[in-house]
Amino acid sequence: MGYALMRALLVALAVATFAAGPWPAEAAQPSKFAAKDSAEIQDCIKSKPGKEEACIGIVSEPCLNRDETKSTADMNACVDRELAVWDDILNETFRRLRDKLDAQQKEKLRDMQRAWIVSKEKTCAFYWDYFQGTMASPMAASCVNRETARRALFLLGFLVDADSSK
Template identity: 35%
Template sequence: MRLIGCLITLMAAPAAATGLRFDATPTEICLADVSDGAQSYECIGRAATDCMKQPGGETTVGMGFCLDAELNLWDGKLNGAYQALRADLTAQDAGRGDAAISLSESARDMQRAWIGFRDARCSFEAAQWHGGTGASPAFLGCAMTMTAEQTLYLWSLLHGAR
């Protein structure tokens, strides 16, 4: 995993020097326009795809830059959703009594296990490139998609749309 992290860092940094610009607007507009959680899945990757349409965005370095930028967007949303969910579940736990399994702690355990699964799955995606230049975009695309999907799942828990 450390090698993949180094590759990601090395590949994303030069993209900024090539003039690529990431704009979260396509993803944000898509999320604002959907009324159904299932449709929200169509929003994943919109901003990264637009970013990759710029000159240089089709290169491995450009793809890495764009995918990493949208991954960071979703990671921020994931952290916000997780914190809100934990607060909500902690309040629910307070009214459930000592005999009940803690919803908040169960959510924490689920999230920790999910992080390990995401990282292992995306490392596997990258490994299929056998150390080639596609490994970093493969890892980042996987991590972006899985992080977005987890965010949407947590939002569905917060809003009761399971």
Template identity: 35%
Template structure:
């Protein structure tokens, strides 16, 4: 009877182990990811200093077992891109507040041009790696980096009151 209990207990652990491993590898919440980037940006005043924050969520995520796959890489990059996109939109709205109507129209046009630039710039992997699995993560990483860089540009506008 004792060995039957041991077998049951070991079987339960064997069945639970993958679930427990998934729990450990589960991505941080968007709030934690956002807090990590905000903490990284704190005290950094220039775009050059802020560049060090790009990859602060995606990098550690990609170092996990799940992040090492093509799909995992894209998911890690997507997590961070979502944060930069929110920061970009928030900073864009802050920049718009300080402009008169002409300045707002100019910034809106510049932002629309930048969106086209980012899209064209980040589509290159699909032309280079036609059908290859690397195209997705490379394109996603480009979108993430370009979004972060544009956020830094807008932060500079807001902080310097250049409008």
């Protein structure tokens, strides 16, 4: 089986697992995002096996393209709506994956995540360094959203594999 097909199957399985219902940690916390935004992203992931990255921006882009979205704060708010969903997916996927690993793998997962966080912060901060203006803020926010979504999808692939191997 080809890599792309295997990845598509793994991500589809992960989405089915994710969509099955809230995890205990989710149920205990108040929602930080609109349920419709979460449903839109999850539905998109399910409908695009192997092409899940196409789902990045499906909440923020329509918001950014509205006529009333004019200020930098408005732009950041649009991106933050979507980021809240991807961040929740990332954090819950990380927790669930970590729970399936042995002690050595848990340590390596933690170290990998810490390195990714530093990389994401340096990468997205470069918008400030390069553009040095008002537009750097929404550009950096979009970068954080994009990188968080990509990381969530990356870890989701491992979670699907861990779930399917038991």
